[in-house]
Amino acid sequence: MPGMSVTAGSEDTTSSSLHSPAVKDEIRKRLNRLQGQINGIQRMVEEEEYCVDVLQQISAVRGALGKVASKLLEAHVNHCVYQAFTTGSDRERLEKIDELISVFDRSLKS
Numbered sequence: 001m002p003g004m005s006v007t008a009g010s011e012d013t014t015s016s017s018l019h020s021p022a023v024k025d026e027i028r029k030r031l032n033r034l035q036g037q038i039n040g041i042q043r044m045v046e047e048e049e050y051c052v053d054v055l056q057q058i059s060a061v062r063g064a065l066g067k068v069a070s071k072l073l074e075a076h077v078n079h080c081v082y083q084a085f086t087t088g089s090d091r092e093r094l095e096k097i098d099e100l101i102s103v104f105d106r107s108l109k110s
């Protein structure tokens, strides 16, 4: 599916799915809205609108993208991480911990 690179790389339903149709649907809707907002920013730049207005739109997009990340992280912890800790192996649990630490590290640098 275009634009859903979070699912790329594995068809393994236990470790990389978007968990439920409801979560996937919510994320899809938020991303569609974001695409509209980004197109709006493009248009504002083309039409040479006031810089501060463009910057405000950029802030809004960052906020909205942050909500997508937060929704996905919540679903991931409740599903993939939960699974690893209830039915997975030690190795799977350690992998999930390492992944969360590196995601957190990267979020501190952005």
Ligand SMILES: [Cu+2]
Binding pocket: 015, 016, 017, 075, 076, 077, 079, 080, 081
């Ligand atoms: Cu997950």
